[in-house]
Amino acid sequence: MEKFETHTGVGVPLRRSNVDTDQIIPAEYLKRVTRTGFEDGLFAAWRKDESFVLNNPSYAAGSVLVAGPDFGTGSSREHAVWALMNYGFRVVISSRFADIFRGNSGKQGLLTAIVRQDDVELIWKYLENHPGAEITVDLVSRTVHAGEIVAPFEIDDYTRWRLLEGLDDIGLTLRHEDAVSKFEETRPTHKPVTTLA
Amino acid sequence: MAGTLAEKVWESHVVRRAEGEPDLLYIDLHLLHEVTSPQAFDGLRLAGRGVRRPDLTLATEDHNVPTTPGPITDPVSKVQVETLRRNCEEFGVKLYPMGDADQGIVHVVGPQLGLTQPGMTVVCGDSHTSTHGAFGALAFGIGTSEVEHVLATQTLPLKPFRTLAVNVRGQLSDGVTAKDIVLAVIAKIGTGGGQGYVIEYRGEAIEALSMEARMTVCNMSIEAGARAGMIAPDQTTFDYLEGRPHAPKGADWDAAVAEWTALRSDDDAVFDAEVDLDASELTPFVTWGTNPGQGLPLGESVPDPEAFADESDRLAAANALAYMGLEPGTPLRDIRVDTVFVGSCTNGRIEDLRAAAAVVKGHQVADGVRMLVVPGSAKVRLQAEAEGLDQVFTEAGAEWRLPGCSMCLGMNPDTLSPGERSASTSNRNFEGRQGKGGRTHLVSPLVAAATAVRGTLSSPADLPALETSTAREEA
Structure with missing residues (x-):
């Protein structure tokens, strides 16, 4: 995973709450067996509508998505994160994220910044008044900078540390393989196995 | 110390705990299907890693399969299913393919085989894994990176959930079902109301439900934002499990039931939040x-x-x-x-x-x-x-x-x-x-x-x- 310290890029105002993962990438696009090439499926239904924000050339090169509350609800598909990242997004800003989506993002290096809804509204207005404006998301100081606006954001310490260091979770866990083996010795014998004797 | 059902299952699976880090939790059962697993197996191959516990892993084909007789005609769907078959073969994972007597939707197959049991941790790259919580298991959906993590280590680093009690009192009227209970719960607390929580469904109306109805309720926990929903195991649970192919037998069964019987929230356990619902007031619910x-x-x-x-x-x-x-x-x-x-x-x-x-x-x-x-x-x-x-x-x-x-x-x-x-x-x-x-x-x-x-x-x-x-x- 790439290290993430700060990112500056075009902000995209998405005035929608409850953006579920079926909207981020519909099921018909989930059939690939790779982690790349999902950008075509990103917001596939909405992109057919000319007035959709990403169809505005000013926002088309966006890399910071600013969305309404409850972003990423629904299916656990990590394809939603891949689609956003394949398209070019590095950050999603929302006042509330669905748990699985937030977890998936952290594994892939997509920053989910939790910003208060009042501040989201201010950033939306700024981006709508300045189409194509760049905003900066600084993970070190946990702040979003959009024009004159400086908004703090929340992210849990552990995910922040992993993003800053660009660390792979599996590698971290394998450092404790002994503890896993030891735990396995204590498991009750009545627990099932998937293979029948 | 008094604890909730969710906390008890969590505590019994902690492999490693360290200040400032998520707990490392052991996973008892990992279910796979064709949509969210190919990139995880690919990751293993790239890193030269194997599947740590194929014997705690099970795969089925469900999302892409046609429901009319004959092979898969969509070439992309076909590749996805064939990829699962290849991966299961290469990594030694048991697979129930299309046409097999045990094939089906992953969350129907696990319970039906008796693989889902009280007190277990169950994960799958599928948000409706919450279904298995009906047995008093801590079961939740994970993303593909986490699928790879579980394949490689049989563990997951996780931050503790908060606990939410949904108390459903009273009795359901005729024609009103588990589905109506859970739709009413979601309408009440909203799609984000359960975020960060494990829900425990409790109360007379929940205890009266069959295992299948309990699965319906737990299944939709994720639609309220909760990764997991649980119901304390009781005689209904034990009766459902007894005799199923993977359920414990003989002395193991007795030991298991003794352990499962203790799996309930203590009377003085404190939930982080509680919601009440009166089942007798419910009528059929639609969105x-x-x-x-x-x-x-x-x-x-x-x-x-x-x-x-x-x-x-x-x-x-x-x-x-x-x-x-x-x-x-x-x-x-x-x-x-x-x-x-x-x-x-x-x-x-x-x-x-x-x-x-x-x-x-x-x-x-x-x-x-x-x-x-x-x-x-x-x-x-x-x-x-x-x-x-x-x-x-x-x-x-x-x-x-x-x-x-x-x-x-x-x-x-x-x-x-x-x-x-x-x-x-x-x-x-x-x-x-x-x-x-x-x-x-x-x-x-x-x-x-x-x-x-x-x-x-x-x-x-x-x-x-x-x-x-x-x-x-x-x-």
């Missing part, structure tokens, strides 16, 4: 919008977006009505559907099919309505056929299909066309979920069946008495 929280009792009308106090709810309701093609004030009972879907990991079990069959028996599916009945697994299908349910459905004019996820998400050929409207026993009414431009109303199997007969959203109580069919039989 009108494009998220599972946008639901109302069937007797009500399509709401006016202006009536919502919160601006974001107002906008969401207006968007939803525009997408659904509905006018405020329309009685929900007047909404005409084109398709009825009975199936999915929410309501594709034998009891669901029995309930739907009992309603349509002797009736005909309304003109212009297609009704699809898709069993949740091959076993459910065989059981239903042994009971003659397939006959009941086909005589009523419904289509009896092969098992799979089917129209719940339309990754196989079972989809809605643009503008088509369904009454569906599945779990998500998101825009385009059942096919591009498709409009979904989430309902119970009873409401689905009655809707198929009348052609508009209905409950069994709305159906005419069956004099005509009796007369026909006598003639």
Whole structure:
């Protein structure tokens, strides 16, 4: 995973709450067996509508998505994160994220910044008044900078540390393989196995 | 120290705990399907890692499989299923492929085999893994990176959840089901209300539910934002499990039951939040919008977006009505559907099919309505056929299909066309979920069946008495 310290890029105002993962990438696009090439499926239904924000050339090169509350609800598909990242997004800003989506993002290096809804509204207005404006998301100081606006954001310490260091979770866990083996010795014998004797 | 059920299961699976880090939790059962696993196996190969515990891992083909006889015709779906087969072969993972007697939707297969047991940790790259919580297991959906993590280490680093008690008191009236309970819970707390929580469903109405009904409730926990839903195991749980292929036997069974009996929240355990619901006040519940929280009792009308106090709810309701093609004030009972879907990991079990069959028996599916009945697994299908349910459905004019996820998400050929409207026993009414431009109303199997007969959203109580069919039989 790439290290993430700060990112500056075009902000995209998405005035929608409850953006579920079926909207981020519909099921018909989930059939690939790779982690790349999902950008075509990103917001596939909405992109057919000319007035959709990403169809505005000013926002088309966006890399910071600013969305309404409850972003990423629904299916656990990590394809939603891949689609956003394949398209070019590095950050999603929302006042509330669905748990699985937030977890998936952290594994892939997509920053989910939790910003208060009042501040989201201010950033939306700024981006709508300045189409194509760049905003900066600084993970070190946990702040979003959009024009004159400086908004703090929340992210849990552990995910922040992993993003800053660009660390792979599996590698971290394998450092404790002994503890896993030891735990396995204590498991009750009545627990099932998937293979029948 | 007093603890909740969720905390007890969590504590018994902590492999490693360190200040400032997530707990490392051991995973007892890892379920796989074709959609969220290929990139995880690829990751293992790239890193030169193997599957740590193939014996705690199980795969089934469900999302892409056609529900009509014959091979997969969509070449991309085919590649995905073949990739799963190759991966399972290479890494030594047990797979139930299409056509196998144990194949089916992953969340129907686990419990049916007796693999899902109280006190276990169960994960799958699928948000409806919450289903397995019905057994008092801590079960939740994970992303593909986490699938890879579990394959490689049989553990997951996790931050503790908060706990939410949903107390459902009283008794359900006739015609009101587990589906109505959970739709009412989601409407009450919202799609984000459970975020960060494990829900424990408690109370008289929950204890009275069968295992299958409990699975329906836990299944939809994720639609309220909660990764997991749980119900304390009791005699109903033990009776369901006893004798199943993977359930403990002999002395192991006794040891297991002794352990499981202690698995309940202590009387003085404190939940981080509590919600109360009175089951006796519930009536059949249906959704009108494009998220599972946008639901109302069937007797009500399509709401006016202006009536919502919160601006974001107002906008969401207006968007939803525009997408659904509905006018405020329309009685929900007047909404005409084109398709009825009975199936999915929410309501594709034998009891669901029995309930739907009992309603349509002797009736005909309304003109212009297609009704699809898709069993949740091959076993459910065989059981239903042994009971003659397939006959009941086909005589009523419904289509009896092969098992799979089917129209719940339309990754196989079972989809809605643009503008088509369904009454569906599945779990998500998101825009385009059942096919591009498709409009979904989430309902119970009873409401689905009655809707198929009348052609508009209905409950069994709305159906005419069956004099005509009796007369026909006598003639």
